[in-house]
Amino acid sequence: MSERDTICALASGQPPAAICIIRLSGDRVWKLAGELLECGLPEPRRATLTKFRDEDGNLIDEGLALFMPGPHSYTGEDTLELYLHGGPYVIKYSLETLTQQPGVRLAEPGEFTRRAFEAGKLDLTEAEGVADIIEAETEAQKAQALRQLTGGLTEIYDRWRAELTGVLALIEVMVDFPDEGDTPDDTVRPILEKLDRLIAELEDALGDRGVGEKIRDGFRIAIVGPPNAGKSSLLNRIARREAAIVTDIAGTTRDIVEVRLVLGGQVVWLADTAGLRETADVVEAEGVRRAERAALEADLRIHVIDAADPEPPKGPVESQDIIVFNKADLRSPLLAPDGALTISAATGEGIDTLERWISSFVSQRAASVEAPVITRARHREKLSAGLASLVTARQLLEEGVGAELAAEDVRMAIRQLGAIVGSVGVEDVLGAVFSQFCIGK
Structure with a gap:
């Protein structure tokens, strides 16, 4: 997908409906508004009643236009939303008119939210929360998705990463200044205590019996017994x-x-x-x-x-x-x-x-887990890998066989936690994450 393109999509439910929302995002929004809306580019963040016409001046519909200039918008780009009547032909005609303009195309699944992620408006767990709240069928799913969307998981993972960064700094001091006069116990014991606490927290999160994933995906119940x-x-x-x-x-x-x-x-x-x-x-x-x-x-x-x-x-x-x-x-x-x-x-x-x-x-x-830290298999995989690296680092430090190797294992754990929120090494998972979104989000 090219970030130079301006994208558009139906952001509301499928027609027919009383109202539909057509969303646009990109640097050509202002030009499209000037050419196709009778009001021109609306005043930022003020709904404006206007006529929407095609490039030949034919009336498509009359409705509200709402302009949100970047970077203070959902995607970080100039964004325009058109609130029109939700008939199938109005939607079809509107999208055809927009995509006939140079540099404008239909959005791919999740592309608006992906642009928000790439603009730093959301991290990856918050973006996943957007998808989850759209799909939520129960109060429990909604509550879990809202917590994730508003940064509840990010706060936990960021705290772990910050604490591990502090641990890494202490280990690197050992590597850089090995003969500063402290006894090995004085140097290593505080690091081991920090690692023990962090390992215990990660083990608690992984020991939730998959409650977060089950709230999201559903509990499995099997009816078993003999034939007939x-x-x-x-x-x-x-x-x-x-x-x-x-x-x-x-x-x-x-x-x-x-x-x-x-x-x-x-x-x-x-x-x-x-x-x-x-x-x-x-x-x-x-x-x-x-x-x-x-x-x-x-x-x-x-x-x-x-x-x-x-x-x-x-x-x-x-x-x-x-x-x-x-x-x-x-x-x-x-x-x-x-x-x-x-x-x-x-x-x-x-x-x-x-x-x-x-x-x-x-x-x-x-209800057996107050606030699940893991809501997807992707989180569990990364967290498990991070935990394994920390266990290895602790063992190396305790045995005194290689602070340099322990530092590398702690770095690996930090990278695994960073991959969960999308701060490092996530290009291979972005397509899979955002392909699950609806088109207009």
């Missing part, structure tokens, strides 16, 4: 639609069927899986393998016991897992194992209670 236990019927009952095929034939479900729900104020991915049993059928065997993997990776498992042929759940049952005794309309609930929830996927009996149990689990898990 009613797993697909249970999925359909909770989803309030026929998401999975239900038949009396054992082995009908052979792949993972997922539905996205909001329970307990959190996004939840509920997965129906193949019945767990030994089988010579190659396709069904693959379904069983996938079911076992889904169960292993899930945050919560719902073990379904078939009341018509009750057997204990297969595989390990963790303390947070839920055991349900299905088909209670056909068999006595007295046959249910202790602690199991009696339900009927066919009639809906017990489903409300099951949903409350699931909601309680995900809401408690989301």
Whole structure:
């Protein structure tokens, strides 16, 4: 993408709508306003009612124009927003008119925010917060995205980088002035204490069980059990639609069927899986393998016991897992194992209670970390690499085998933290980050 281009895009929802917003950014904004708006270039930061015409003078629409001169704008460039009627043809005609002008083109996904990042208006975690708040479906997602957008994560990462920079300075003093009369313990002990505290903080952040990512992406819940236990019927009952095929034939479900729900104020991915049993059928065997993997990776498992042929759940049952005794309309609930929830996927009996149990689990898990430091896999990867470098640096200093090597490891940790906020070495990830944005942002 060329920064010399002026970019434009629809910045509001898809038509039809009462109002649409067309956003422009770049050094040709003033010329476009002078040629296409009846009012010319509007007074900065004052909405101006005006007529919008094409290059031949034909009226496109009448609406409001808002000019925000750079560098005091979202992108750091001259920015113009047109508030027009949100009909499909008005939008199409407007964008065609704008992109026919020299040096003007449609924006790529996330390009406005990328320009804001490159202009120093946002760091990379704040830019990711912009994308997250646009996509937020729940209060928890909104709160997490707002914290990230307003610099909550940046503050933490910047503090770690500042403290590590201080540690690096102390180590370099050891390297540059090795014979200043201090004993090794007097020199190294303060550095080790600082490293111990920072290592503990990074370990705490990484030990959050992925809560930040799960709030953003959703908690995984797997429905597991033998064939014909009613797993697909249970999925359909909770989803309030026929998401999975239900038949009396054992082995009908052979792949993972997922539905996205909001329970307990959190996004939840509920997965129906193949019945767990030994089988010579190659396709069904693959379904069983996938079911076992889904169960292993899930945050919560719902073990379904078939009341018509009750057997204990297969595989390990963790303390947070839920055991349900299905088909209670056909068999006595007295046959249910202790602690199991009696339900009927066919009639809906017990489903409300099951949903409350699931909601309680995900809401408690989301609240188990007060303010997650990690909200994306990218953050976790960089933070893990930084932690490994600090552990190595500490070991080298404690063993007294190479302050120079320890200094390099601390530098590596600083670079990893810098890559999270986008201050160093992020060219390889910028395309991936901003490609996930909507076009007008």
